[in-house]
Amino acid sequence: MISVALFNNKGGVGKTTLTYHLAHMLQRLGHRVLAVDLDPQSNLTAAFLDDEALEDVWQESNGASGAEEADQGAPTVAAAVKPIMEGMGDILPCRAVTIAEGLWLVAGDLTLSSFEDRLSEAWPKGFTGDPAALRTTTAFHRIIQAAAREVDADIVLIDVGPNLGAINRAALLAADTVLVPLAADLFSLRGLRNLGPTLRAWRRTWHYKVMPDLPSGIDAPAGLMHPLGYVIMQPTMRLDRPVRAYQRWLDRIPQVFASAVLDEPNAPPTGRPSEIATLRNYQSLMPLAHDARKPMFDLRSADGALGSTQTLVQRCFQDFQSLSEKLLKRLEGLPAHTS
Structure with missing residues (x-):
């Protein structure tokens, strides 16, 4: 099993949409995929589940007793870490929701945001090998590992929020690799x-301050966070943002990614070795896909994808299939390891 966190500390680049569609396409290509929502905004969970199912999951998360959750599995990540937050014990197993054959979801919850302070407090205490602090810091890793074993997943996609806070630090430490969705603009x-130096600082701290004094019996992540590359999420071109301006930022991304994220400031200024794909804008398909509760590339005429829209659906399928195949090739090219 290998895990991929989709992360950009700038919001609004289409990260959750990318995670959702990659999960469906990778499953379509024959992989057993577990999607994990570690963004307290829970947009990935809302994409997978309709309002009724979402309400049921969140009501169960609020109302089930610890004994019930221990027996049946916690319905959300927030429910799984509740014993740690309340100082009553360790994580509970988290029940994965079946989306389709070969595709599962570990659901998120808005209440996960309250775990931020506990994770912040635990981080420095882990430098001295404090077991309780390390159980807190490794909670996401252990929840993901248990859920992945339960469904026998071979790929885990982790959706995280757009910030560099304690929740994302714990989430990214649990990831073997990191895929960065980007817009071609100054903000990205x-x-x-910011992203590159922060990931390296977290990795160094984990490897040199935490792992040497890690108590036996604590299942801790390797903290690899290997950068896989980036995906350009193409915006809608507007008259006030012409193609020339878009291209200017696009041309600068490879060097900035190499220097900031890969720590290769002397990388050749030509070529785009870290760019996995550029995804066109499918804005006209998004509302149809939302109403139909399915990926954009699965839209049919009955869903309102008529005429030229159906051509865009086909292109969308081809684009995500190509992206998924390139992503798989990069994963296969990594040094052999399992989490």
Whole structure:
């Protein structure tokens, strides 16, 4: 099993949409996929589940007793970490929701945001090998590992929020690899300059301050966070943002990614070795897909995808299939390991 966190500390780049469609396409290509929603906004969970199912999951998360959750599995990540938050014990197993054959979801919950302070407090205490602090810091890793084993997943996609806070630190430490969705604009470039050094600092701290004194018996992540590359999420071109301006930012991304994220400031200024794909804008398909509760590339005429829209649906399928195949090739090219 290998895990991929989709992360950009700049919001609004289409990260959750990318995660949702990658999960469906990877499953379509024959992989057993577990999608994990570690963004307290829970947009990935809302994409997978309709309002009725979502309400049921969140009501169960609020109302079930610890004994029931221990027996049946916690319905959300927030419910799984509730014993830690309340100082009553360790994580509960988290029940994965079946979306389709070969595709599962570990549901998120808005109440997960209250775990931020507990994670912040635990981080420095883990430097001394404090077992309770390390159980807190490794909670997401252990929840993901248990859920992935339960469904025998071979790929885990982790959706995280757009910030560099404690929740995302714990989520990214649990990830073997990191895929970065980007927009071709100044904000994404600025975000990359923050993202790269922060990931390296977290990795160094984990490897040199935490792992050497890690108590036996605590299942801790390797903290690899290997950068896979980036995906350009193409915006809608507007008269006030012409193609020339878009291209200017696009041309700067490879060097900034190499320097800031890969720590290769002397990388050749030509070529785009870290760019996995550029996804066109499918804005006209999004409302149809939302109403139909399915990926954009699965829309049919009965869903309102008529005429030229059906051509865009086919292109969308081809684009995500190509992206998924390229992503799989990069994953296969990594040094052999399992989480």
